[in-house]
Amino acid sequence: MKKITILIxxxxxxxxxxxxxxxxxxxxxDEIATKAASYKNIYIExxxxxxxxxxQVSMTSKGNVTLKGENFFLNYMGTQTIFDGKxxxxxxxxxxxxxxxxxxxxxxxxxxxxxxxxxxxxxxxTYSMGxxxxxxxxxxxxxxxxxxxxxxxxxxxHVGIDAKTxxxxxxxxxxxxxxxxxISILSFKTNQPISxxxxxxxxxxxxxxxxxxxx
Numbered sequence: 192m193k194k195i196t197i198l199i200x201x202x203x204x205x206x207x208x209x210x211x212x213x214x215x216x217x218x219x220x221d222e223i224a225t226k227a228a229s230y231k232n233i234y235i236e237x238x239x240x241x242x243x244x245x246x247q248v249s250m251t252s253k254g255n256v257t258l259k260g261e262n263f264f265l266n267y268m269g270t271q272t273i274f275d276g277k278x279x280x281x282x283x284x285x286x287x288x289x290x291x292x293x294x295x296x297x298x299x300x301x302x303x304x305x306x307x308x309x310x311x312x313x314x315x316x317t318y319s320m321g322x323x324x325x326x327x328x329x330x331x332x333x334x335x336x337x338x339x340x341x342x343x344x345x346x347x348x349h350v351g352i353d354a355k356t357x358x359x360x361x362x363x364x365x366x367x368x369x370x371x372x373x374i375s376i377l378s379f380k381t382n383q384p385i386s387x388x389x390x391x392x393x394x395x396x397x398x399x400x401x402x403x404x405x406x
Contacts, residue, residue, distance in 0.1 A: 216318035
């Protein structure tokens with residue numbers, strides 16, 4: 192009976208420990224989201240890396256994005272994407288093409304989009320504290336997210352948070368196919384002087400482009 196009692200106590204203590212870790216991790220992520228929401232706008236330069244060890248594939252692309260609320264202007268891989276809160280405009284200069292999508296059609300797109308970078312964690316995940324690492328002289332606290340949906344294509348997500356600035360430093364997503372995607376923040380600037388027209392798609396600039404609109 193004594194052994195059973197000790198085992199039950201151990202299980203209770205373990206459960207309490209996991210709950211405390213989850214609360215601590217969620218609180219840290221909420222702190223980051225609240226701080227990001229307090230800025231008038233955010234400008235981020237980043238590297239987006241894809242690694243597949245089995246296929247020995249590794250590639251990195253650089254980009255930048257300006258955020259204001261849910262609106263964003265993204266430069267990435269020779270394209271520009273404007274999101275005005277209602278529609279998303281993918282501008283492809285090489286093909287002289289613009290692809291327009293409604294906001295609702297983006298729900299099943301990539302998990303981490305510019306609009307969701309500070310909020311994607313809020314639904315569909317459990318949380319735990321990860322490792323504290325030193326990256327390029329900075330203390331980075333990682334939070335581990337595990338998807339609740341057993342059918343998710345994602346194995347886990349690690350969000351690295353700069354312990355000093357309380358800004359996101361890295362987001363590492365591992366898929367069930369063992370592909371690892373890493374978003375590394377190179378520059379994080381806030382409250383920059385920007386034009387209000389930055390998030391407006393001006394059709395006059397693309398008169399010679401083929402424009403595909405949603406049905």
